[in-house]
Amino acid sequence: MWILWALSAAIAAALVIVLTKAGLKNVDSSVAFAIQSVFILVISWGVVFFQGNLGDLKEIDNKTWMLLIAAGVATTLSSLFSFKALTMGPASYVVTMERLSLVFAIILSVIFLKEKITWQLVTGAAIMVAGAVLVALSDPKE
Structure with a gap:
């Protein structure tokens, strides 16, 4: 649910x-x-x-x-x-960078909440960071 x-x-x-x-x-x-x-x-x-x-x-x-x-x-x-x-x-660029909060939340959850870290979690976070880097390096035209 x-x-x-x-x-x-x-x-x-x-x-x-x-x-x-x-x-x-x-x-x-x-x-x-x-x-x-x-x-x-x-x-x-x-x-x-x-x-x-x-x-x-x-x-x-x-x-x-x-x-x-x-x-x-x-x-x-x-x-x-x-x-x-x-x-x-542009909203699509801003939200992509803003959603790096997910990666920061994963890191903080592991450190402060003692949540379990898995290879799937690390891989997913790495893909999010890679996506944000790609967006940051691109040239948005509004």
Whole structure:
């Protein structure tokens, strides 16, 4: 079942890139992200409320709060950087470079979460890096 959710996330992320790039034509990237953030906030809390999980807030320990806050800061920075990059380059190129985050996530997961490293994981990460290098070396024409 996780594969279905992951593919749904990938499709949604692709839509974010394309719709954001199209919407950035006459808007500052920070303003565009702030507008989207309002909807992120409303929809996210709406889901929590609808699912009846609002009471779970009191169960969250301090360490978890700190980790979630740090992840929220990282999410915000990632989005701001991504939006700025989209104002400067073609979406297909920006997203290819941005998705090197997958390789960084693999490395950090192995180091900090002690996840198992396999030859398939290393090969997949190497292919992602090779693809990003090919895109970086190409000459995008907009």
